[in-house]
Amino acid sequence: MTSVYESLLSEYPDKGVVGKPEIRDSETEIIEKLKILIQHFRNAKSSGKPIFVLIGAGVSTGSKLPDFRGKHGVWTLQAEGKHAEGVDFQFARPGVSHKCILALHNAGFIKTIITQNVDGLDRKVGIPVEDLIEVHGNLFLEVCQSCFSEYVRDDIVMSVGLKPTGRSCEGNKKTGRSCRGKLRDATLDWDTEISTNHLDRIKKAWKETSHFLCIGTSLEIIPMGSLPIEAKKRGIKTTTINYQETAHEKKVETAIHADVKLILYSLCHALGIDVELGNDLPDEVPVPLKI
Template sequence: MDDIERLKDAIGSARRIVAFTGAGISTESGIPDFRSPGGIWTKYQPIYFDDFMASEEMRRESWRRKFATDETMIKAEPNAGHRALAKLIEQGRMTSIITQNIDGLHQLSGVPDSKIIELHGNTTYASCLDCGHRHELGPIRKAFLGSGKLPLCEKCDGIVKTATISFGQAMPEIQMARAQDETMNCDLFIVLGSSLVVYPAAGFPRIAKRKGAKLVIVNREATDQDDDADLVIHAEIGPTMSKAVGVN
């Protein structure tokens, strides 16, 4: 039995599947991996959350970077990997997708928000750091690129930031708790495109394995958790998952 058949077999015999997605699934849609050589974090010093809050200059630089790199994100479309997961969600076989990605491609592939657990937030909209009110990016982009105006909340005048988790910002408690709960109750945990180096998120595969779930890792490069996995496939995610699930 080859690896695809083994993956298909694992999916077919599972009752509660959880996916854990990282940058590797989105690079196949043309979104660069920030941590790779030549990625954003090798070109720019990251802006820490405390600095964003304390300095208007840092907030300005954060929004400048956001809109300078946004073009790629806006054009990106879900790929075969995203569509395969959407099909498993639709079939009721997959209970949730835990993601480290901030690009909203799982939502675009048709997965309901309620099934997506975003550990690092979402860069496709902004929110007020005081009252939590959601702000769409269109008016913010127009005002910032037009006159350099920094966004303030229309409800409470609070500071507005993309709805992502910055360096030094606390992980979202509700999402982490949901991810923990889903991980502990699944019988198949599939890692897709994560190097499994960013903690605490990278701890979830080991929790799943410890609770008795089967662990599958699909990633182009080796990870530190390959030895823990029941099945490791070093290949592109889209072709691998579409063959295993039966989607184009």
């Protein structure tokens, strides 16, 4: 639940810019921008250099989890003395956007996915752990401090900051026996540094990609917010999909201001990718745009 996550975090006044006005591209503008993005996806597939993706809270709004800096975001409303509405994290289900990202991954168009979300929905939808960088952590995950075995829980691990949870390792990856190591939470607090393993994986992904795609993130918090600058230094173009203007927007090739799930579903449709939506969606399926 958003309020539970907030209660676990330390006090931190500088949360970046909140409540920026939303921008709504016309359908004509969206289609023209989508044509550029579709070409990047086709080039990625033909060149064998898949799209590198950064996910933000805007991907999970379809799952009824509020974002942070949007019009109805947690921190936007907090600044107004209000509380954001949303479902309990434990009952949130992957939405259309998550399913589209999985479909694009399975079809080979994208590979490495950085998620800034701690809701666990990226794992839950089926994105392989080896291609997923949970850069800020996962509220449902515990990790052994000795053998690094991971345990995905049904309930939120009521701790952040990579602190001991009071539980012990249940089974070493290699032997299947407990290594007697102590478990810790896997979610960053404001003052917790991103793991060097995550940063190394990001460096590796730059060498294997042809385009950078930022989905549902305002890019306000560094270091992830500065990735479009890093992409430009490496000669890699960036596309953003976000209702609000993102940080460094003038440095990206294409900024799409539209509903995330509409863009992703239309992208899949234009590329001929079937999206397995299932029967348990928390949001409505959009009508794909004709490109």
